[in-house]
Amino acid sequence: MAKFLLVNPNDNVAVCLEAGKAGERIEVGNYQLNLVDDVPVGHKVALKTIGQGEDVIKYGAPIGHATQEVTVGKHVHTHNLKTNLSGNLVYSFNQKLNQLRYGKRDLTFNGFKRSNGKVGIRNELWIVPTVGCVNGQAQQIIDRFVREMNPTDIDSVEVFKHSYGCSQLGDDHENTQKALADVINHPNAGGVLVIGLGCENNQIKHLKKFIGDYDESRVRYMVAQEVEDEVEAGLAMLKEIYAIMRQDKREAVPVSELKVGLKCGGSDGFSGITANPLVGAFSDFLVAQGGTTILTEVPEMFGAETILMERAINKEVFEKTVSLINDFKDYYNKHNLPIYENPSPGNKDGGISTLEDKSLGCTQKGGTATVVDVLKYAEPIRKNGLNLLSAPGNDLVAASALGFSGCQLVLFTTGRGTPFGSFVPTMKISTNSDLYNKKKNWIDFNAGQLLEGKTMDELLEDFIQYVIKVANGEKLNHEKSGFREIAIFKTGVTL
Numbered sequence: 017m018a019k020f021l022l023v024n025p026n027d028n029v030a031v032c033l034e035a036g037k038a039g040e041r042i043e044v045g046n047y048q049l050n051l052v053d054d055v056p057v058g059h060k061v062a063l064k065t066i067g068q069g070e071d072v073i074k075y076g077a078p079i080g081h082a083t084q085e086v087t088v089g090k091h092v093h094t095h096n097l098k099t100n101l102s103g104n105l106v107y108s109f110n111q112k113l114n115q116l117r118y119g120k121r122d123l124t125f126n127g128f129k130r131s132n133g134k135v136g137i138r139n140e141l142w143i144v145p146t147v148g149c150v151n152g153q154a155q156q157i158i159d160r161f162v163r164e165m166n167p168t169d170i171d172s173v174e175v176f177k178h179s180y181g182c183s184q185l186g187d188d189h190e191n192t193q194k195a196l197a198d199v200i201n202h203p204n205a206g207g208v209l210v211i212g213l214g215c216e217n218n219q220i221k222h223l224k225k226f227i228g229d230y231d232e233s234r235v236r237y238m239v240a241q242e243v244e245d246e247v248e249a250g251l252a253m254l255k256e257i258y259a260i261m262r263q264d265k266r267e268a269v270p271v272s273e274l275k276v277g278l279k280c281g282g283s284d285g286f287s288g289i290t291a292n293p294l295v296g297a298f299s300d301f302l303v304a305q306g307g308t309t310i311l312t313e314v315p316e317m318f319g320a321e322t323i324l325m326e327r328a329i330n331k332e333v334f335e336k337t338v339s340l341i342n343d344f345k346d347y348y349n350k351h352n353l354p355i356y357e358n359p360s361p362g363n364k365d366g367g368i369s370t371l372e373d374k375s376l377g378c379t380q381k382g383g384t385a386t387v388v389d390v391l392k393y394a395e396p397i398r399k400n401g402l403n404l405l406s407a408p409g410n411d412l413v414a415a416s417a418l419g420f421s422g423c424q425l426v427l428f429t430t431g432r433g434t435p436f437g438s439f440v441p442t443m444k445i446s447t448n449s450d451l452y453n454k455k456k457n458w459i460d461f462n463a464g465q466l467l468e469g470k471t472m473d474e475l476l477e478d479f480i481q482y483v484i485k486v487a488n489g490e491k492l493n494h495e496k497s498g499f500r501e502i503a504i505f506k507t508g509v510t511l
Contacts, residue, residue: 288377
């Protein structure tokens with residue numbers, strides 16, 4: 017017998033857990049009905065007749081309206097359901113704060129204390145090019161260093177290549193400088209070699225203004241045009257940095273030092289039922305410990321943004337949240353593109369029908385905590401607690417942005433799967449067990465257990481312990497595979 021789940025008692029659709037065939041009799045909650053259509057896993061079925069123009073309700077909220085009458089037992093998806101969203105909205109401050117259900121616990125992890133007071137969960141040696149022109153030289157230096165030094169006493173040696181740093185104007189140029197400065201200052205790096213070309217817009221002397229104070233023994237600079245052999249010169253500098261940072265040792269610090277990014281990608285019909293609520297519960301738990309989480313992907317807040325606005329700590333943060341949403345809509349309008357051209361083909365295959373459907377699931381990663389601040393792109397964290405961050409939904413761009421703002425770790429929920437990794441540890445959390453069992457080389461944790469009898473409290477405790485293990489140094493799958501990248505957000509002209 018096919019299995020369906022009623023997510024909220026007020027819903028007029030249910031979500032398919034095991035594929036249903038037309039003509040099959042099903043029971044879900046207090047409803048008994050015959051399926052009129054085949055219903056794939058993750059997709060929705062009508063529990064009541066929904067008239068043309070009437071709202072389809074999931075998560076206890078509208079996810080769009082029926083474009084035709086949908087009778088009981090019909091498959092509800094993009095062929096008969098359309099978004100209710102259009103244009104910019106006017107919002108009013110209607111504060112509804114929640115009391116977190118988690119108490120303070122005496123939990124610690126073993127991290128690397130940096131001289132500026134920050135804490136890293138990795139001790140890595142990085143090369144950061146100021147401009148894409150020196151990516152190749154940076155890679156040559158890394159390759160030579162690894163061959164000659166065999167640096168097994170640190171966590172990793174990486175070069176974070178990108179294609180920017182020149183031929184950019186205005187906000188794009190400044191965003192590149194801020195993002196690279198954030199990488200250079202990141203506590204997961206025990207040492208950094210910054211390599212410039214010499215003729216680029218992003219001159220090292222200008223970049224230093226964004227970097228601010230730094231440890232001169234651990235952050236070194238080289239301009240390739242100013243030395244005879246940039247590979248030899250860079251290699252010598254890298255060895256000097258390594259000699260210092262290899263002495264670093266982990267020590268116990270409270271979990272309140274964790275700063276964790278919240279991200280989803282390749283979402284499916286279970287994202288808002290398993291993985292995102294689990295991450296939301298963890299976010300609430302970490303905030304209760306005095307820690308910090310950041311929720312981003314602004315276009316995937318559309319349709320659920322008022323839930324976040326109601327949780328703003330004050331009127332100022334509410335107004336910043338309104339600007340966060342409307343500025344991104346203006347960005348779409350500026351390029352004459354539809355604001356609500358979402359979900360993706362993969363989302364739709366997985367059972368997500370409209371942006372509201374996606375957003376109501378997506379924002380669950382932020383749990384129920386009070387929103388304490390709203391950050392601009394590449395802006396560092398200022399306040400402990402739940403923050404919102406301006407960045408798009410693109411997986412690598414958004415995950416990088418979370419790292420730029422200071423997250424040591426990104427929690428990445430997915431129903432479809434992806435192998436990528438940002439420049440900080442990026443934990444893949446599957447929404448369903450099929451994905452976890454099929455892609456164990458990609459997925460680190462299985463939230464699909466929530467559909468198989470495990471309670472949220474039980475799974476959350478397992479998840480907390482796993483996060484602590486990762487913070488202690490246990491490598492994630494993308495780290496084992498060597499998939500580490502950065503992607504910088506670009507909006508304007510390239511010269």
